[in-house]
Amino acid sequence: MANALYDKTREKFLNGDLSWRDDTIKAVLVDTAGYTVNLSTHEFLSDITESYRISTSGTFASKTSTTGVADAGDITFASVPAGNACEAIVIFSDTGNPATSSLIAYLDTATGLPITPVGGNIIITWGNGTEKIFKL
Numbered sequence: 497m498a499n500a501l502y503d504k505t506r507e508k509f510l511n512g513d514l515s516w517r518d519d520t521i522k523a524v525l526v527d528t529a530g531y532t533v534n535l536s537t538h539e540f541l542s543d544i545t546e547s548y549r550i551s552t553s554g555t556f557a558s559k560t561s562t563t564g565v566a567d568a569g570d571i572t573f574a575s576v577p578a579g580n581a582c583e584a585i586v587i588f589s590d591t592g593n594p595a596t597s598s599l600i601a602y603l604d605t606a607t608g609l610p611i612t613p614v615g616g617n618i619i620i621t622w623g624n625g626t627e628k629i630f631k632l
Contacts, residue, residue, distance in 0.1 A: 499606070501630060502599045504539040509632060514598055516566050519589040521556040521600070524549045525573055525582040525611075525618065533584070533602050541594040544586065550613065551576040553620070555590070566601075567628035570621045576613040583610040585620065587629070601630045 508514035524541070530548035541549070551573040558569035584604040591597045603609075611618060622629050 499601065499603045499630065500535055501601050501632075502538060503536050505598060505600045506632075508598060514589055514600070516561045517559055520591075521559065521568070521587065522590045523553045523556075523571060523573075523585050523587045523620070525551045525576065525613075526584040526586050527580045528583040528604070529580060531584075533604075535602065538599055540599060541586075541588050541590075541597040543599065546594070550579065550582050551618070564632040565626070565628050566630050566632075567622060570619060573618040573620070575616065576618050578613055578615040581610040581612045585609070603630075 505514060509516075524544070526544060527548045527550055531544050534543075538544075553571040553573050556568040556571060558567075560567045584602060585606070586599060587601040587603070589598045589600060606623075
């Protein structure tokens with residue numbers, strides 16, 4: 497699959513129910529051995545079984561949304577336990593509750609993916625191309 501936005505995210509952005517600038521945005525490393533993305537029906541972090549959410553990043557900083565392009569400072573997944581490969585990064589709006597934390601973007605096509613954690617930090621450096629993290 498190619499990188500994409502979840503359908504409910506598009507709806508929430510258009511309705512003003514989700515704000516890249518104002519919401520607490522994070523990312524989660526996902527083991528796709530147990531998670532099959534469904535861009536049409538998956539809406540919340542709880543749609544990804546907890547055991548396949550390998551590590552969660554800190555809050556995105558320096559977020560921008562110039563000309564519909566989402567960008568932010570690079571992120572770190574701290575002290576990711578050694579284990580299964582992570583084939584995807586899912587970006588979400590964190591409410592503190594997986595049942596209400598909206599999924600935003602599914603990224604499985606990027607330099608360095610898949611990655612197999614070895615017990616240390618994993619740093620994600622967002623691209624500097626025209627689409628940065630994603631484009632609406």
